[in-house]
Amino acid sequence: MSDLPTAEEMLGNVKHRPPSTDWMDVPAEIRRGIACYAGNPKSLELLGHPNPRTWSCFDDDWQLPENWQQIIHEGFKERLEKFRSFKVFMDICVRCGACADKCHYFIGTGDPKNMPVLRAELLRSVYRNDFTRVGKLLGKINGARPMNYEVLKEWWSYLFQCSECRRCSLFCPYGIDTAEITIMGRELLNLLGLNIDWIVTPVANCYRTGNHLGIQPHAFKDMLDFFSDDLEEITGIRPEPQFNKKGADILFVTPSGDVFADPGTYTAMGYMMLFHFLQEKYGLDVTWSTYASEGGNFGFFTSHETMKRLNAKMYAEARRLGVKWILGGECGHMWRVIHQYMDTMNGPADFLEMPVNPITGTAFTNAASTKMVHIAEFTADLIKHGKLDLDPSRNDHLKVTFHDSCNPARGMGLFDEPRYVINKTCKHFYDMPENSIREQTFCCGSGSGLNAGEDMELRMAGGLPRASAVKTVRDRHGVNMMACVCAIDRAVLPDLMSYWVPEVDVTGVHELVGNALNLAGQHERTMNLRSEELAELQGTAEDTEGQTDE
Amino acid sequence: MGFEKQLAKKKDAIVKDWFDRVSGTYAPDTAQFLKNVQDPINNPIGQSLRTGLAGLFEQLLVGPDKEAVKTYLDPIVRIRAVQNLTPSQATAFIFVLKTVIRDHLKIELDDNRSVRSLFAFDSKIDSLSLYAFDLYMECREKIYDLKANVERSKVYHAFKRAGLVVEAPEDDPGL
């Protein structure tokens, strides 16, 4: 019995390290529950990515090419020249620690290597050794070390524990962006064929079928037809979405998650109602595309090149269909790509027109060059001009809060548009505490392709700060619904809520719009888009509210 | 009853010591962060420990009420269930209270009657610990449930609603 630890020992020895162990001496562990499974070789082959093979990150041997260190070194060098961000961020960090406690993965896991500064040091340590003389000279004492298998495993582990949310970059006095460092690190890993399956297989699917889930065109249409059936039952009106229509006014692109996974599907129904309303009342001609049927871009989590390869479809399809401009659905990283990369990569979009909302006459001058408008901007403009017939009382049973998704927040600045739409479609809206919203928003814990199943512990831990903020407004205001403008959020936040704050459900902003929107000739609306009876929902809400507007 | 009064008197010191030792579960640099940052959103681990341990100790003193215990215990265990801890590590923090109490009541425990009270108190700690294990398992089962079902069934349900997977058996999400 004596070799069994006491409770004290058990508690104290979790990390198996004395207090002064240098972080470089703590070996990297690839842990179940944290790590994601390795990429399927078929997907790598389809994309022409290097080193496709069947392997597992839990193996000792990762089956790397013999000259892998050289590949990393040269890839590193190339990227230092191609990306000033990378080079400057390698050089100027003073390790002041301002970012240390800003990362949701650090806050949730307590693992010190999840401090943004250390995540970057994983790469910097190799940079110092390979590219600076002082670093090489002083070695470990100055935080330099040569690339080896241990370091590579550490990279893998921690570069896939970063959701590229940029929260740390907001607090850094030099604007050092760990997302940028993670992006580069993942590019380097991909040179060796090291990617997680949850990223590379959606990428391969998207490349071939047009969307991450690998949904073929007829199935895409079937899904929307089915939503029409549902909407007909709910409203008495059957929207007829248009597909691949040449000469339409607007091409609409949204993440495929909205079409194929609950509760995003209800958001898709909201879009369909909106487009139907606009077509009937104002003659606006919107088309969906089965080719560009994915707004999201997991290529962004792989490499700049892969991102460009997937993103190219949006402009290509807009050109082929001859639309005037593009409207984008609710998605997070999709909007970072559109807002900061698309025009540069695949533009100029000179074959499109300056986006003008023909109904209100509003010119979206902020999208003058990229020619793509966010649906929250579009809908906010319509509501502001009184062009929608809204009855927010159908959302009265909801006490709504809003989760700012990282990418629209810190890579775009989309804050007030969705809040305006929510406020016009719902009676009860409560923001979460100031340090967890807007530019300071916390990640859902599953961004940047980490929304797999096998890393559930990481996702739950990473989402803890977000969940704590939700808990605050639930306790304070009885919030029961969290709205968001991101398909990954809609996919992962229900899991997060069911673990931490089970009373709170998740919705897209345009599901709220759909519920509030009156269609001409509709029958009495007794159900919401989820086909739940409003009377029942209102009844449960009355317990806390004591009034309805019906 | 003298013993529990003694405990109540030293409550703050005992709880603080308990908190410090549990924080020590984490890497030393993290532990300091857990102790120092007071905001429940920026430091949910530290805050749930702080309020949780104090509440649990209070409950042990008054004779635990299961519901009340749960409100304090659940947040702590729920966090530990998703961190890199073995089941024993995740729940060991409760037993540590025994050592803490012995450290703080060295003199009082020279008295036989106090020792008998200590045994009684110890068994309350034991039950608490068993309850913690129940909660821990509940959390782990939830995690496995999420891993196994939720992700795929979300997509599956959408397809099923659309009648695209009619061939699949009713209750089997097409594994």
Next chain:
Amino acid sequence: MNKRYILSLIAVVVLFLIAYLGVEAVPASKWLFGILIPYVALIVFVAGFIRRLLSWSRSAVPFAIPTTGGQQKSLKWIKPSTIDSPSSKSAVFIRMLLEIVTFRSLFRNTRMKLKEGRVTYQLEIFLWVGALAFHYAFFTVLFRHLRFFTHPTPLPVQLVENLDSFFRMEIMQDFIQIGVPGVYLSGLVLLAAVTYLFLRRIFIGNVKYISLASDYFPLFLIFGIAFTGIMMRYVLKTDVAAAKELTMGLVTFRWSIPGNVSSIFFVHLFFVSVLLAYFPFSKLMHLGGIFFSPTRNMRTDTRAVRHVNPWNYPVNVHTYEEYEDDFRDKMIEAGLPVDKMPEPQEASAEDEEPAAKPEEPEAGAADAATAPEEKE
């Protein structure tokens, strides 16, 4: 981890001994420490600094990736956050200026916490205050030292000197005995700030964890510089006129080593030289780097104005034509428009199609969606 600061400390002590013992033992080495090394250090500093800036500017800026810290400029009736989400050049200028002059991002750390008014949050504001105090004190000290390199001393330098020592009348009078030359607040603040920045690296767990030798070394060195400076001025009463003779000699290239310059002066000068020479190869280059940071120095109007990537290259894409070839029959069957109707000859190709994709069964959509989970 202790090793990291102890080695840095030892390095600085060794530097001290080299200069001090060198000058004491071999008087001729004063030429080395007083003239030659400062020149070499300055050349290394200037050349190294420029080289580093050039190397940064040679790296491309392929994408516009500003961090948006506030509401974008979109619809007319939504108020944009001009400074935190700057969409014009002038707004970027203000953002950068505030970043450089007030360390705005660092201050963001403390914003919310002040409201809560709890003691622990004060620790966080100390980083901002400490950093601000350190940099401003350093700058003031540096500026004051222009006195040693100009003749006559320019008015602005004199004004700063007066202002700097003016505070002492208000604050320090009680503590410092009259008779010392006017006490410069900046020197003391510098010493205090550098001490604080060091202590924080020792006592705050996670900052200690991430600190490297190259984080401690400049702190010790700057401490050494400030300390020797203060010693010379207030304790050892080094002959200022003689010191100025030497430094003016450096500027005018009429070198001289006045006999009555104390050894500690050479230590001071040597420390400064080491700092200068070390500067371009270290993290101290954040002085230049902040101007190059793409998350701060770029406009956020990225959808309104196209940013050009100098190395943009064509990539393989899956074209619509290829896509339609893959799925034409299914598209036709589902009533989706296609560009090219299948011709009779293509009927044979049509037959092959299902065989080409054996892994895609009819109800394959659900399988494809869950495919990533099937492994392991």
